[in-house]
Amino acid sequence: MEKRREFKELPIQPRGIYWEDDFVDAEHEQRLISIFRDELKWPDRPGRTSLHYGYTFDYKTFGIDPEIPYKEFPDWLQPLIPTTEVRPPDQVCLQFYPPGAGIPPHVDAHGPYDQLYALSLGAPAIMQFRRGDVRIDVDLTPRSMMQMTGDSRLHWTHGIKKRKNDTMVDGTLRPRDHRWSITYRWLRDGGECECGNVEHCDTAQRRRGVEKEKRSVMELAAKTSADDASQSN
């Protein structure tokens, strides 16, 4: 019998983070990790690496790459697809984080994408949400599925610092280890993002006349400086 999905909103700022512990059980997680380690061909480079399924994420436009044909979801991915949306995701990104790797603070593009989920596997890592000076740490525990909606999706950035240890609330250090995540994105089904946040929304920026080239360069510059700043932590 299919397990009933139980997403609950985390009672924290930013609002709109929906969470389900144990989206997969520990044995299933181990089988997945064996596949990730032994059967998949990863890009040969240090740091965080990614594999794409469905449409391919385009790091230039932050949307999908129209040149790359759709890739069917492999068998191991099928049972990991959230069933809480009316259709399967359009873009799925499996990422590997070796110890010390991170992802710069960012907002997943509002223009191309609507719903956004992420599943964590392997070692835990702290994700930091930021809005202005406010920083909130969320522990991405293995086997948990997170959905970002509302404020957490639109108005706060999220990132994982590049560092070998995370500092826990009690001050202890927790070493990073091999972590995998699966990010699921749904293309917007008609209509545009109306959030109006010129700092974080590519649609609001386009309407204000900020050119596409400039937007991605601006975003990259912001990411790079934020990431550099986080190296010292």
Ligand SMILES: O=C(O)CCC(=O)C(=O)O
């Ligand atoms: O690794 C994660 O859990 C999230 C990654 C992420 O933010 C993204 O792929 O946009």
Ligand SMILES: [Fe+2]
């Ligand atoms: Fe993201």
